[in-house]
Amino acid sequence: MPYAEKAVKAKTPLKGQPRKQKEPIKLESFSDLIKYIKNFFFEIKKRDIVFPLINGIILCLLMFITLYPVINTVAISFNDGIDALRGNIGLWPRMFSTKAYSDLLTDPLIYSAFFISVSRTVITTILNLLTTSMLAYALSRKEYVLRKFITTAMVLTMYVNAGLIPNYLLITDTLNLDKSFWVYIIPTMFSCFNMIVIRTYINGLPEALSESARIDGAGDFRIFWRIIFPLCMPVLATVALFVAVGSWNQWFDTQLYNGGKKNLHTLQYLLKMKLATSMNQANKANATADAMAQAANTTPITMRCAITVVSALPILLVYPFLQRYFVTGMVLGGVKG
Amino acid sequence: MIGAANKNVQLHPKRKMGFFKTLGRQYQLALMSVPMLLYVFLFNYFPMWGWLVSFEKFKPKQGALNSKWVGLENFEWLFGRADFINAIRNTLAMSVINLIFGTLSSILLAVLLNEVRSRFFKRTVQTVTYLPHFLSMVIVVGMAQNMFSADGTINNLLISAGIISPENKIFWLGEKTLFWPLVGVINIWKEVGWNSIIYISTMTSIDPTLYEAASIDGAGRFRRILHVTLPGIKSTFVVLLIMNIGHLMEAGFEIQYLMENALVKEYSQTIDVFSLRYGISSGEYGIATASGMFKSIVAIFLLFGANFIAKKLDEDTLI
Numbered sequence: 001m002p003y004a005e006k007a008v009k010a011k012t013p014l015k016g017q018p019r020k021q022k023e024p025i026k027l028e029s030f031s032d033l034i035k036y037i038k039n040f041f042f043e044i045k046k047r048d049i050v051f052p053l054i055n056g057i058i059l060c061l062l063m064f065i066t067l068y069p070v071i072n073t074v075a076i077s078f079n080d081g082i083d084a085l086r087g088n089i090g091l092w093p094r095m096f097s098t099k100a101y102s103d104l105l106t107d108p109l110i111y112s113a114f115f116i117s118v119s120r121t122v123i124t125t126i127l128n129l130l131t132t133s134m135l136a137y138a139l140s141r142k143e144y145v146l147r148k149f150i151t152t153a154m155v156l157t158m159y160v161n162a163g164l165i166p167n168y169l170l171i172t173d174t175l176n177l178d179k180s181f182w183v184y185i186i187p188t189m190f191s192c193f194n195m196i197v198i199r200t201y202i203n204g205l206p207e208a209l210s211e212s213a214r215i216d217g218a219g220d221f222r223i224f225w226r227i228i229f230p231l232c233m234p235v236l237a238t239v240a241l242f243v244a245v246g247s248w249n250q251w252f253d254t255q256l257y258n259g260g261k262k263n264l265h266t267l268q269y270l271l272k273m274k275l276a277t278s279m280n281q282a283n284k285a286n287a288t289a290d291a292m293a294q295a296a297n298t299t300p301i302t303m304r305c306a307i308t309v310v311s312a313l314p315i316l317l318v319y320p321f322l323q324r325y326f327v328t329g330m331v332l333g334g335v336k337g
Numbered sequence: 338m339i340g341a342a343n344k345n346v347q348l349h350p351k352r353k354m355g356f357f358k359t360l361g362r363q364y365q366l367a368l369m370s371v372p373m374l375l376y377v378f379l380f381n382y383f384p385m386w387g388w389l390v391s392f393e394k395f396k397p398k399q400g401a402l403n404s405k406w407v408g409l410e411n412f413e414w415l416f417g418r419a420d421f422i423n424a425i426r427n428t429l430a431m432s433v434i435n436l437i438f439g440t441l442s443s444i445l446l447a448v449l450l451n452e453v454r455s456r457f458f459k460r461t462v463q464t465v466t467y468l469p470h471f472l473s474m475v476i477v478v479g480m481a482q483n484m485f486s487a488d489g490t491i492n493n494l495l496i497s498a499g500i501i502s503p504e505n506k507i508f509w510l511g512e513k514t515l516f517w518p519l520v521g522v523i524n525i526w527k528e529v530g531w532n533s534i535i536y537i538s539t540m541t542s543i544d545p546t547l548y549e550a551a552s553i554d555g556a557g558r559f560r561r562i563l564h565v566t567l568p569g570i571k572s573t574f575v576v577l578l579i580m581n582i583g584h585l586m587e588a589g590f591e592i593q594y595l596m597e598n599a600l601v602k603e604y605s606q607t608i609d610v611f612s613l614r615y616g617i618s619s620g621e622y623g624i625a626t627a628s629g630m631f632k633s634i635v636a637i638f639l640l641f642g643a644n645f646i647a648k649k650l651d652e653d654t655l656i
Contacts, residue, residue, distance in 0.1 A: 062466065067465060131372075162385045190380075248473075
């Protein structure tokens, strides 16, 4: 009741107000000016453009802050090495040079690192998708007797882990996976979060699809492979992105297990080593003098930025195409199972 | 006809079958899931026996079973060390900073995006702000180094704004009191867009008639945000908050490890970095495992505590 009354009250004066109340303003006296300004602000308030304007500016600023370091890194990587040590490079290289890239591309290590990075990413992603989606399907079947038990065991892994040293001992001592390529693949074959994302998606598919196949005599493998798996493509694209990015960005396993094997280094690890050296330089008290002295033979900053660009490029290229999938995937997966 | 067929192929048999008989009929599902179960046991649960090491003076050559048993000596040693106490403090401080400012900033971003009318602009902002989430921490720290170095953009900006003079530039990366805020800023930069996704999607599911009703009642934009949008995301907020409390011991490892240097070590070393340093770099496996185990146990308590609170608040539980 009061609600309706209010609505009526609020609406009537608006309707009753004639729109063309404005007179042509004559700026003859000071009070006219005040009136004009007042009127101006009233108009702005009425049309509600202040907030969208400020909002737009804030969001543009945010985009700028997000993109600035990325563009800055690209700019530095294309700058002349010694000149870059003076700092103060903005969005454009000051002295253009591709020396960092040509140096980088003559280093044979970068090719093997690129190859290792690509192959670990591809293999991990494919295996991960198969195993995780299969498990997700099995755990989406309500009639499955082990469902509760396995789900609990899986979900707990998100919160509890044995810790760094026991895992290290498992991989080096028990399984002898270190100093091999397989240490990149085998320990990272499963992620509970991704499983939950896929399972939630499968739960949202109409039950009738698999039921009719079952009536036609299809087993669970066939239902999964022929019906569920193809239907899951949008969510699988999301998960593939997560897994691929996670695998591509990983550097710590290289350091732990393959630090001594140069032919198994990944791009991210090369970058990490470059970063460590420059980190130490940057924090010496006489940083600039030191760096200047070194600049004669090496160009650590441009080189580091060039590797950064090379190792970020694949993600930057793939990301916009998968972007439309992952938001839905994320939302469907929700925060929990 | 269909109904009759359905009756023959019952999915949920009314008659109680034995567990193994049912499992036998579901062998295909079992084949799909049991290998992964074994995998998880091997890689996630089996290593927990390695916690034994934390009660030992572990020598890799002798193995965990033959090493000398020292009881709680490792733990006593740990809690007598100032750098371990510092590591606990740093871990908690950085994850609390992350939790508070990360959540606030992502809610703010979600609210601002929710007010944007133009779909194109909204999409663009989202695409751009999600991007850093996909960059590795190595790359992000490298960029942060460009920004925050002595001759970096931030210092130049401050100089041209007249806030600091060119003679006393701020050594952002070498100032130990600045380490926590710096990590907070970098984490927010990296994750704010990504973390806002869940809030944005919750906001889009708010009933639009609520906004209309509020407008008719005379609520302006800020009132609508305050009384419709924010209450609309309350339950998501609570669930995420509780979940994050379960993760409070995970302050992150990469960023602290990558940004560490001798000058800031006192404020940068987290428990994970501590156990890496003692375990793998110096070979003190017992001590490192003890510190990791301490972390896991506190995490378990936090998780169950958070779950308990969730139950009390009548939200969905986590496990």
